[in-house]
Amino acid sequence: MLGRVRFESTSQYKKKYYVDPEPQIGDYPNLPQRFAEERPQRGWWDRQMRRNFGEPIAEQDEILNMWAPTQYWSPGWKTVGKMWAGFIVTLGSVYYLISQARAERPYVRAFYPYGGLKEELGGVPTRTLASSIEEASSV
Incomplete structure:
Protein backbone atom coordinates (compact mmCIF):
# COMPACT_ATOMS: atom_id res chain seq x y z
CA MET A 1 0.00 0.00 0.00
CA LEU A 2 2.93 2.32 0.48
CA GLY A 3 3.85 2.14 -3.20
CA ARG A 4 0.36 3.07 -4.34
CA VAL A 5 -0.29 6.54 -3.04
CA ARG A 6 -3.29 8.14 -4.56
CA PHE A 7 -2.73 11.79 -5.53
CA GLU A 8 -5.69 14.08 -5.14
CA SER A 9 -5.51 17.71 -6.09
CA THR A 10 -6.96 20.06 -3.55
CA SER A 11 -6.05 23.19 -5.47
CA GLN A 12 -8.83 25.74 -5.55
CA TYR A 13 -7.35 27.19 -8.73
CA LYS A 14 -8.37 24.25 -10.92
CA LYS A 15 -11.90 24.18 -9.52
CA LYS A 16 -12.58 27.77 -10.56
CA TYR A 17 -14.63 28.33 -13.66
CA TYR A 18 -13.52 31.94 -14.05
CA VAL A 19 -9.82 32.64 -14.19
CA ASP A 20 -8.96 36.26 -13.55
CA PRO A 21 -6.61 37.35 -16.34
CA GLU A 22 -4.92 39.78 -13.95
CA PRO A 23 -4.49 38.02 -10.59
CA GLN A 24 -2.53 40.89 -9.00
CA ILE A 25 -5.50 43.24 -8.70
CA GLY A 26 -7.15 41.10 -6.02
CA ASP A 27 -10.83 41.79 -5.36
CA TYR A 28 -10.86 45.01 -7.44
CA PRO A 29 -13.29 44.63 -10.38
CA ASN A 30 -11.65 43.53 -13.60
CA LEU A 31 -13.00 46.24 -15.90
CA PRO A 32 -12.83 46.05 -19.70
CA GLN A 33 -10.29 48.28 -21.36
CA ARG A 34 -12.49 50.86 -23.03
CA PHE A 35 -11.37 54.33 -23.98
CA ALA A 36 -13.30 57.19 -22.39
CA GLU A 37 -13.47 58.77 -25.85
CA GLU A 38 -15.71 55.91 -27.00
CA ARG A 39 -18.31 56.67 -24.34
CA PRO A 40 -21.28 58.94 -25.16
CA GLN A 41 -20.69 62.64 -24.62
CA ARG A 42 -23.61 63.34 -22.30
CA GLY A 43 -25.11 61.79 -19.19
CA TRP A 44 -22.08 61.75 -16.89
CA TRP A 45 -21.52 63.26 -13.45
CA ASP A 46 -18.00 64.29 -14.50
CA ARG A 47 -18.57 65.50 -18.03
CA GLN A 48 -14.91 66.14 -18.81
CA MET A 49 -13.68 62.63 -17.94
CA ARG A 50 -17.01 60.95 -18.88
CA ARG A 51 -17.36 59.16 -15.56
CA ASN A 52 -20.03 58.90 -12.84
CA PHE A 53 -19.58 59.50 -9.13
CA GLY A 54 -18.39 56.35 -7.35
CA GLU A 55 -17.67 54.48 -10.58
CA PRO A 56 -14.62 52.22 -10.28
CA ILE A 57 -11.62 53.44 -12.23
CA ALA A 58 -9.89 51.11 -14.67
CA GLU A 59 -6.43 49.89 -13.78
CA GLN A 60 -4.98 51.53 -16.90
CA ASP A 61 -6.89 54.81 -16.40
CA GLU A 62 -3.98 57.03 -17.43
CA ILE A 63 -3.98 55.32 -20.83
CA LEU A 64 -7.76 55.08 -21.23
CA ASN A 65 -8.97 58.47 -19.93
CA MET A 66 -9.79 61.61 -21.91
CA TRP A 67 -6.22 62.95 -21.61
CA ALA A 68 -4.83 59.98 -23.53
CA PRO A 69 -3.85 60.35 -27.18
CA THR A 70 -6.79 60.44 -29.57
CA GLN A 71 -7.86 57.14 -31.07
CA TYR A 72 -8.33 57.56 -34.82
CA TRP A 73 -10.69 55.43 -36.84
CA SER A 74 -9.49 54.24 -40.21
CA PRO A 75 -11.89 52.83 -42.80
CA GLY A 76 -11.45 49.42 -44.41
Whole structure:
Protein backbone atom coordinates (compact mmCIF):
# COMPACT_ATOMS: atom_id res chain seq x y z
CA MET A 1 0.00 0.00 0.00
CA LEU A 2 2.93 2.32 0.48
CA GLY A 3 3.85 2.14 -3.20
CA ARG A 4 0.36 3.07 -4.34
CA VAL A 5 -0.29 6.54 -3.04
CA ARG A 6 -3.29 8.14 -4.56
CA PHE A 7 -2.73 11.79 -5.53
CA GLU A 8 -5.69 14.08 -5.14
CA SER A 9 -5.51 17.71 -6.09
CA THR A 10 -6.96 20.06 -3.55
CA SER A 11 -6.05 23.19 -5.47
CA GLN A 12 -8.83 25.74 -5.55
CA TYR A 13 -7.35 27.19 -8.73
CA LYS A 14 -8.37 24.25 -10.92
CA LYS A 15 -11.90 24.18 -9.52
CA LYS A 16 -12.58 27.77 -10.56
CA TYR A 17 -14.63 28.33 -13.66
CA TYR A 18 -13.52 31.94 -14.05
CA VAL A 19 -9.82 32.64 -14.19
CA ASP A 20 -8.96 36.26 -13.55
CA PRO A 21 -6.61 37.35 -16.34
CA GLU A 22 -4.92 39.78 -13.95
CA PRO A 23 -4.49 38.02 -10.59
CA GLN A 24 -2.53 40.89 -9.00
CA ILE A 25 -5.50 43.24 -8.70
CA GLY A 26 -7.15 41.10 -6.02
CA ASP A 27 -10.83 41.79 -5.36
CA TYR A 28 -10.86 45.01 -7.44
CA PRO A 29 -13.29 44.63 -10.38
CA ASN A 30 -11.65 43.53 -13.60
CA LEU A 31 -13.00 46.24 -15.90
CA PRO A 32 -12.83 46.05 -19.70
CA GLN A 33 -10.29 48.28 -21.36
CA ARG A 34 -12.49 50.86 -23.03
CA PHE A 35 -11.37 54.33 -23.98
CA ALA A 36 -13.30 57.19 -22.39
CA GLU A 37 -13.47 58.77 -25.85
CA GLU A 38 -15.71 55.91 -27.00
CA ARG A 39 -18.31 56.67 -24.34
CA PRO A 40 -21.28 58.94 -25.16
CA GLN A 41 -20.69 62.64 -24.62
CA ARG A 42 -23.61 63.34 -22.30
CA GLY A 43 -25.11 61.79 -19.19
CA TRP A 44 -22.08 61.75 -16.89
CA TRP A 45 -21.52 63.26 -13.45
CA ASP A 46 -18.00 64.29 -14.50
CA ARG A 47 -18.57 65.50 -18.03
CA GLN A 48 -14.91 66.14 -18.81
CA MET A 49 -13.68 62.63 -17.94
CA ARG A 50 -17.01 60.95 -18.88
CA ARG A 51 -17.36 59.16 -15.56
CA ASN A 52 -20.03 58.90 -12.84
CA PHE A 53 -19.58 59.50 -9.13
CA GLY A 54 -18.39 56.35 -7.35
CA GLU A 55 -17.67 54.48 -10.58
CA PRO A 56 -14.62 52.22 -10.28
CA ILE A 57 -11.62 53.44 -12.23
CA ALA A 58 -9.89 51.11 -14.67
CA GLU A 59 -6.43 49.89 -13.78
CA GLN A 60 -4.98 51.53 -16.90
CA ASP A 61 -6.89 54.81 -16.40
CA GLU A 62 -3.98 57.03 -17.43
CA ILE A 63 -3.98 55.32 -20.83
CA LEU A 64 -7.76 55.08 -21.23
CA ASN A 65 -8.97 58.47 -19.93
CA MET A 66 -9.79 61.61 -21.91
CA TRP A 67 -6.22 62.95 -21.61
CA ALA A 68 -4.83 59.98 -23.53
CA PRO A 69 -3.85 60.35 -27.18
CA THR A 70 -6.79 60.44 -29.57
CA GLN A 71 -7.86 57.14 -31.07
CA TYR A 72 -8.33 57.56 -34.82
CA TRP A 73 -10.69 55.43 -36.84
CA SER A 74 -9.49 54.24 -40.21
CA PRO A 75 -11.89 52.83 -42.80
CA GLY A 76 -11.45 49.42 -44.41
CA TRP A 77 -9.94 48.82 -47.82
CA LYS A 78 -13.33 48.45 -49.51
CA THR A 79 -14.38 51.87 -48.26
CA VAL A 80 -11.07 53.43 -49.31
CA GLY A 81 -11.45 51.86 -52.77
CA LYS A 82 -14.95 53.28 -53.10
CA MET A 83 -13.63 56.71 -52.10
CA TRP A 84 -10.89 56.57 -54.74
CA ALA A 85 -13.34 55.36 -57.40
CA GLY A 86 -15.71 58.22 -56.50
CA PHE A 87 -12.86 60.71 -56.71
CA ILE A 88 -11.76 59.48 -60.14
CA VAL A 89 -15.35 59.43 -61.47
CA THR A 90 -15.93 62.96 -60.15
CA LEU A 91 -12.69 64.22 -61.68
CA GLY A 92 -13.49 62.58 -65.02
CA SER A 93 -17.03 63.93 -65.11
CA VAL A 94 -15.84 67.47 -64.33
CA TYR A 95 -13.24 67.19 -67.11
CA TYR A 96 -15.89 65.93 -69.53
CA LEU A 97 -18.33 68.72 -68.64
CA ILE A 98 -15.66 71.37 -69.07
CA SER A 99 -14.60 69.95 -72.44
CA GLN A 100 -18.22 69.92 -73.64
CA ALA A 101 -19.00 73.42 -72.38
CA ARG A 102 -15.88 75.03 -73.86
CA ALA A 103 -16.65 78.02 -76.07
CA GLU A 104 -15.71 78.07 -79.74
CA ARG A 105 -12.58 79.86 -80.84
CA PRO A 106 -13.18 83.53 -81.64
CA TYR A 107 -11.02 83.29 -84.79
CA VAL A 108 -10.68 81.16 -87.89
CA ARG A 109 -7.44 79.27 -88.37
CA ALA A 110 -5.36 80.30 -91.34
CA PHE A 111 -5.23 77.80 -94.16
CA TYR A 112 -2.13 77.55 -96.31
CA PRO A 113 -1.93 75.40 -99.42
CA TYR A 114 0.39 72.43 -99.81
CA GLY A 115 3.62 74.39 -99.75
CA GLY A 116 2.93 75.94 -96.38
CA LEU A 117 4.49 79.36 -95.75
CA LYS A 118 7.30 78.82 -98.23
CA GLU A 119 5.33 80.11 -101.18
CA GLU A 120 3.24 82.49 -99.08
CA LEU A 121 6.23 84.36 -97.61
CA GLY A 122 8.86 83.45 -100.18
CA GLY A 123 11.23 82.02 -97.57
CA VAL A 124 13.60 79.10 -97.55
CA PRO A 125 11.97 75.73 -96.99
CA THR A 126 12.45 73.99 -93.70
CA ARG A 127 15.60 71.92 -93.68
CA THR A 128 15.44 68.28 -92.77
CA LEU A 129 18.20 65.96 -91.65
CA ALA A 130 18.27 64.24 -95.04
CA SER A 131 18.62 67.54 -96.91
CA SER A 132 21.44 68.64 -94.57
CA ILE A 133 23.35 65.38 -95.11
CA GLU A 134 22.86 65.61 -98.87
CA GLU A 135 24.12 69.18 -98.94
CA ALA A 136 27.16 68.35 -96.78
CA SER A 137 28.13 65.35 -98.93
CA SER A 138 27.95 67.30 -102.19
CA VAL A 139 30.62 69.83 -101.13
